[in-house]
Amino acid sequence: MRAVRLPSFQAVRAAIVASLRHGDATLDSTARSLKISSRTLQRHLGRMGTSHSEILAEVRLNIACHLLVDSRKPLSDIAKFLGYSNASSFSRTFVRLMKIQPVIYRQQQLVRKGKSGMSAQKTWRD
Incomplete structure (x- = not known):
């Protein structure tokens, strides 16, 4: 062997x-x-x-979080890219793992991103 x-x-x-x-x-x-x-x-x-499925879930979640914050892609496109059958399947999985809806996650992260960008700009100007 x-x-x-x-x-x-x-x-x-x-x-x-x-x-x-x-x-x-x-x-x-x-x-x-x-x-x-x-x-x-x-x-x-x-x-x-x-297991393969655990690593796949982790990879999908990492990519999903990145795409939700750094792109304007609709959930259906993100779901398709990640190999989910549809947006609702992706949303259910995201909620199960993150305890928050993907749309809400996106909004919260964009607000945080905006605040950190504004505070950096404000500090630079002061």
């Missing part, structure tokens, strides 16, 4: 991010991009105390 070099957590995460960009963030596509079998990837992630 040939020894298989197992990927680091960061390599798995990067492969999932790349899979999302290509619209196919499945366990099989991630394993294929890492050049290992799906089952080997599952066992490896299990030994690391995580």
